[in-house]
């Protein structure tokens with residue numbers, strides 16, 4: 001008995017009038033996979049230095065993220081404490097094992113720290129983005145011990161740290177970074193692109209913030225680690 | 226066990242829809258909100274039209290090499306520790322998924338939004354096996370508690386008003402205080418968030434669809450605004466992806482091209498809030514994520530569409546723009562179409578998937594105004610494909626005599642392009658003069674079936690064909706930007 005797999009592939013080949021071994025077709029597929037042509041890249045994100053940072057901030061704020069610019073990572077604990085205080089949120093924060101976060105001096109803020117993936121009952125969490133891009137003000141987060149994926153979705157308030165030097169142009173620059181870090185065609189389990197806080201327009205098509213993911217997204221843009 | 230259809234009763238369905246005042250109120254939001262937002266998003270991006278060409282070319286390239294990309298994709302899923310299951314039809318797909326759930330002793334199964342899961346009737350199969358499927362997208366959750374099917378491919382509950390949703394929540398969430406205030410949509414959203422949070426944490430298996438599958442890396446991509454798809458897939462021990470075979474794209478770069486037109490066409494966003502790539506199960510030292518990753522690839526009639534006159538329909542990226550811009554959809558909503566896929570894309574796809582005997586009426590649900598094609602991000606010639614179905618139906622003599630006479634006349638003109646252009650242009654001029662005052666007709670001879678329930682927009686100057694030829698000339702003058 002032929003398997004579903006064989007049947008589907010041979011149906012496709014019959015419909016296309018091919019047998020699957022044609023050299024030009026194989027070459028066409030192999031070339032595309034090897035060369036990964038980029039296609040059309042919008043000019044909007046193709047900026048340099050401060051104008052690129054400004055575009056990132058503008059786009060992120062357009063989708064209701066808030067952005068704070070900090071001179072260095074050392075200022076992170078105070079900024080997180082300030083934000084929570086001003087929004088009347090409890091002084092707690094959960095994080096992964098990212099050395100950028102664990103090396104900070106959180107004692108001065110009297111916040112209750114905890115570490116590890118979210119159990120679903122954490123109100124606030126902080127993560128470090130591997131990069132971001134100016135075209136749409138999006139953040140890229142990758143799964144692992146340093147920044148568990150559950151922290152991106154279960155808490156109500158999500159803080160994400162991004163170095164200004166990690167702001168790139170668009171998605172294509174994210175692919176280059178992933179390939180450089182994990183190898184061509186290799187990926188971490190989860191890559192999240194996050195563009196603003198969670199929302200839904202499912203009731204009468206009006207956009208409301210705070211669906212299943214975080215109700216607010218506060219981006220901490222740092223000049224130096 | 227494909228989803229049952231009421232498509233043969235299309236006419237009766239539309240009559241019912243036109244008389245439903247709540248439905249008509251809800252449909253008003255489609256007419257305004259979706260159209261404006263898409264137009265604004267497209268206007269903000271000068272490269273939008275070039276990206277549409279690029280997206281179309283990528284999909285065409287994939288379809289022409291689908292067997293090879295499927296093999297590459299499968300090899301890369303396997304290499305990253307996942308498993309691909311092929312399913313010829315709805316029954317095989319349901320069996321595969323139920324089998325995976327049962328092997329894990331699952332009780333609760335959460336689901337992200339997936340149109341192909343509606344197509345194969347997955348919820349019924351999961352229930353029949355004694356497990357509880359929980360839809361987690363807000364719109365899907367609302368229609369699940371109502372026992373309905375989606376009326377729109379990206380906004381499943383678009384046919385409902387907030388008052389109807391409030392009544393459903395009161396009826397279903399009986400453990401909550403009866404006196405609570407549910408007048409604001411915000412309170413409905415936050416109630417659903419609370420209820421579904423418990424389900425996410427309790428689920429044994431999470432099922433999501435896929436907006437794309439990437440051959441290069443073996444990854445699946447989902448885009449959501451709510452974050453429900455992510456909670457569905459990272460919390461349970463097992464993540465199952467269900468996708469139809471044409472969702473493949475070659476590379477990460479190709480995925481980026483399509484993402485740029487998808488959200489803009491669908492909701493008018495530049496980028497959906499959450500765009501997530503999932504590859505295999507959690508890695509050895511990951512602190513969260515699923516332990517198993519399965520992909521169920523469904524054919525269900527698609528391989529037979531390749532090489533046929535309906536092949537272009539397989540470019541569809543399920544953005545919903547065609548129905549958002551369709552005057553017929555605006556008037557009758559999605560349920561009238563009688564099966565899973567409504568609007569212009571449904572009128573073409575449904576007869577291909579469930580047969581022209583069942584769904585032969587749907588391709589008639591068109592005014593041939595051409596708006597669907599003009600907004601389709603992958604440039605599917607939807608009116609042309611509907612016309613192919615009409616011609617087929619005509620040849621098979623399934624149409625009642627009056628339609629046959631009308632269509633015969635139309636075919637006579639259509640096969641004589643010069644005459645056709647002349648007669649439509651003449652007609653357009655005439656109508657344009659008649660309707661100039663208001664831009665709309667409340668009544669026209671021989672069209673009372675149409676104007677009883679809505680105004681007929683007066684033609685604005687040119688026929689679709691004339692505009693098309695002008696646009697084609699302009700397009701041909703521009704250099705090609707795609708790779």
Ligand code: SF4
Pocket residue numbers: 490540541542543544545546547548570597600601602603604605
């Ligand atoms: S046919 Fe085109 S416009 Fe309609 S849903 Fe598919 S991609 Fe979108």
